[in-house]
Amino acid sequence: MNPPQRMDRRTAIKWVLAATATVSMLDAHTFGQNASAAVGYGADPDLMREYKPGDLWPLTFNKDQQRLVAALCDVIIPADEKSPSASSLNVPDFIDEWISAPYPEQQTDRKIILDGLTWLDAESKRRFKKAFANLTVKQQTKICDDICYVPKAKSKFTAAAQFFGKFRNLTAGGFYTTPQGWKDLEFIGNVALTSFDGPPPEVLKHLKLA
């Protein structure tokens, strides 16, 4: 392809991005909370630029949902001595980006997450007369203990447990792809090396290979 054609492709992508960015600034309620009408990034996106949630398709959560999602993220990944909490690393925005994406897998998750959030607040009000975000950690834990694992959840909590499992995957996915998440796991890599030296002695010892 010659240079003018290349410009055309890039220009086209910019146009698409500009259009979707405009849409994302509108209130999500304009679109309702059913299926997303957005389109994906296509089969030839620009791989070199940085993307943020909301750049490519409009987000979904309203203020109440944002608070609820942040609270649940932090029940799953709270701050400890090694790393901050999930909400402090904007994991809720990633979850919003995920459930708002126009792809089949994410559209399936969208219903699970939105229905689950509705259930969670209703359950909090039923048990403790307050929204989940306003409960004490002890109260939040009481609910989460009932739904944290499908095989041990009571049958009336099966759907809620499926939601919780999905939500935990997304929270972990958002958290452990941040620099702080990498540091927490002590991931070492994504740096150029002059040589690859294999496992150091302490690793061989740990694996009983030395």
Place this chain on the structure above:
Amino acid sequence: MPFVTSSKTKPAYDVIVVGSGAAGGQTAYVLAMAGAKVLMLEAGRKYDPFEETPMFNTPKNAPLRGVGTADKYFGFFDATANGGWTVPKEPYVVKHKSQGDAWVEAKDTSRGGSEQNFIWWRSRMLGGRTNHWGRFSFRMGPYDFKPRSRDGLGIDWPLTYEDLAPYYDKVEALIGVYGSNEGLENTPDSSPGILLPPPKPRGYELLTKKFCAKLNIPVVPAHVAILSKQQDAEKTPTMLHPDNPTAARLLADNMRTRLACFWATPCGRGCSIKANYQSTTVHLPPALASGNLDIITDAMVREVTIDGSGKATGVLYIDKATGKEEHAKARVVVLAASGCESARILLNSKSALFPNGLANGSGKVGRYLMDTVGSSLGGQIPMLENCPPHNEEGASTMHMYMPWWRYQDQLAGKLGFARGYHIEFFGGKMMPQAGTFNGLEKFTGGSYGKKFKEDARRYYGSFVHFAGRGEMIPNEDSFCELDPDRKDAYGIPVLRFHFKWSDHETKQAAHMQKTFAQIIESMGGKVVNPPQLDGNKAIGVGGSIIHEVGTTCMGFDAKTSVLNQYCQAWEVKNLFVTDGGPFVSNADKNPTLSIMALAWRASDYLLAEMKKGNI
């Protein structure tokens, strides 16, 4: 100006090469370096790995943290442009479980859970699938060329391992392959000095090797097209082009621009430092520098044209930029568009002389479509928990693998299926991805809160995943043909696919599952899922391993095959097919290295025939 448009081509070329991947790249390289004037037609866009490879970009800055989607199946950063299991404007036709026996347009965008009878991966970009491929570079062995003579099944190749061995050496020296010579059965050694040193094994690789030894499963260095050190730009080019100093110099110039691997960033994204093989960094730059290669991208070839005597005169293609049909002419036409795409072009080249499609007097064009048997299983290995942190990214892919080890048991009929598989395995504390901890609750009982963070630290890097890659025997029920009605957006009739695994393949897949579970348990580990012992469920859908070969088979005579052993059409002397189409078996060895070796051999023959005036 080597990248040209339809209106800027030379009046005539010696050779037209259709396709720019492993086959097209290798063919154009050999021809252009020898002085032939070559026009390459690529159906996709121009692509430059130097500018377009997201080397150190992290999932954090990608949409959906970089996970695979319907638009980018292998993840956002994967070096596939305008490709995938479906391609916009270019449908193909399959059977889909949800729609019974009807022929329908393929729609599945994921191989996991696909309900199609076949899925077809294409990549519409310069360099094709070489930009993202796994780079595993295994030679077929002596048995693999004569499968029917050995066990009575399948088809023998019209050449032997010895015929191809010198070309394996040449391709390995050209593209750069790390590995070692182990002297194992039907797992050939390279000539001395050809392979680059294998990288040191990682911790989990050494641990797996230790326990596999007790099961008599060999674990040896993998052969991968990655530069573990820089190539020898003084000696190698002269060795490859002993009588052609210009070619040697051009190759040396390109070799010096290729850096050794710096042990970071996944090869599937491509490589801007040219440390791995992709056609766009290895084959095309020196061929372009020779001044003998012109390339037109976005050129969708429709058919091969012939003259009254039945000789090929060129190709008709649709220029995607203008939408117009164009005619490019040359003395010789080489199809290297991928097995099925080349078969499609031949089937679409109908004339009074060739009413069933060009070079198809045997009726074998489209026949004997093969893929690779694939099945995988993961295990959690307690010994790998809480391993001291260290950098184990390495070459981003496997340093070691298990070649097939049961040839003798199999020949003695002890296994119940005819052909073997090798095992690829992956683990370690690799770059955490959005899905790294999906499903961890199976091991933690559903922990959350501070306990979950502790569990994540404990289990990170403690999983090893095993993937089998096994041989498929060609059968009469697996083929592609033209759909009688449907056309793509360019007006070109499309393919529809028939595909069936035989018991040999499904039993092999079940055997893989058993073996993986055995390895995992021997390591004191726990399988992530129960092994799937029903072979029909254990085996991946046809096409899913993206080893599409066999649709323009070579053979001993014109009655039973499309091509001779030099990839030359029996019925059209100046027509060649150099992609995976000529394969008559699909050994467990990933086909790309063999495609390149066969293409080099075919190109040498083509040049000699052209010199003699035979074509």
